[in-house]
Amino acid sequence: MSDDNGSDYLSPPVQRATKLLRRIAEGDRVTNMSRTARELDISRTTLLRLLHTLEAERFIEPAGDSGWRIGPGLIAIAAHAFASGDLAEAAQPVLQALAESVGMSAHLGVLDGREVVYLVRRTPSAAFVSNIRVGSRLPAHAANMGRIILAHLPEAEVRALYAGAPMTAxxxxxxxxxxxxxxxxxQDREAGLAWSEGFFEPGIGSVAAAVRDARGRPVAAINVSGQVVNFEANRARIGAAVSDAAAEISGRLGFVMRKVA
Structure with a gap:
């Protein structure tokens, strides 16, 4: 018989892993393994196994010179959950307004490893509509939503992500x-936007901007796509509209832009 709270069905290894993930998310980089193991009431060997297992699953990753931080695998899971939660809720009305204002499809995507995954798509009532679908995956190094997210990550993180990985043209x-x-x-970082004039699909233009969370980390990107000729005639207006939309979504997620004195 199980007790009322179902504790007979709890898995201690899973509990240990989730407790460790929470600690890392809260800022413990596990630079002192003896202390972390003691506070989690586990052995150093168990802690080491947990760390390497979580790293293999990309739930954590090495943090600079020492320690660990939350990795892209866990961020991707959270991002997919946000598709029906905070991120999508914040983005959908903004993307719909953006699509109508520029007359093109607007999208939101997140980084999942070396791919960008499309989570939200909004289309205008008329004019150009892209054929990209929610759930589509594109190589981040080639697609401008992936590029603009990568542009706002530390160089060491980008190098580690692509170390030994094929980068197909x-x-x-x-x-x-x-x-x-x-x-x-x-170049993308300097411009604040990632432009594509036929860079991914001949004849199709696109421009992307990063979306940041409350900590300032790029958690997503938005873009609009249309025929290259439309960008040639309205480049500045479209770029400004995408920048403003990304800033609005970021603000809804708690990001506060710091003013330069």
Whole structure:
């Protein structure tokens, strides 16, 4: 017989892993393994196994010179959950207004490893409508939503993400080396937008901006897509509209832009 709270069905290994994840998320980088193991009431060997298992699942990753931080695998799971929660709720009305204002499809995507996953799509009542679908996955190094997220991550994190990974060219514009990608990301970061004039699909233009959470970390990106000719005639207006929409969504997530004195 189980007791009323169902404790007979709890899994101690899973509990230990979730407790460790919470500690790391709250700022414990596990630089003192003896202390962390003692406070979790587990052995150093168990802690080491948990760390390596969570790293293999990409729930955590090495944090700079030492310790651990929450990794892209766990962030991706949270982002997918946000598709029916905070992120999507914050983004949907803004994306719909953006789509109507520029007459093109507007999208929101998140980084999942080396891919960008489309989570939200809003289309205008008329004019150009993209054929991209929610759930679509595109290579982040080639797609501008992926590029603008990567552009706002530390260089070391980008290098680690692509270390030894193939970088297939989608078009002649695609960066196929880490150094080439970092050069492109520097341009995107400087502009505050990632532009694509036929960079991913011939004849199709797009522009993307990063969405930040309350900590300032890029958790998503938005873009609009349309025919290249439309961007040639309205580049400044479209870019400003996408920047403003990304800022509004970020603000709804708690991000506060710091003013430069």
């Amino acid at each position: 989608v078009t002649p514009h695609t960066a196929t080396t880490v150094d080439g990608l970092l050069a492109r990301l520097a």
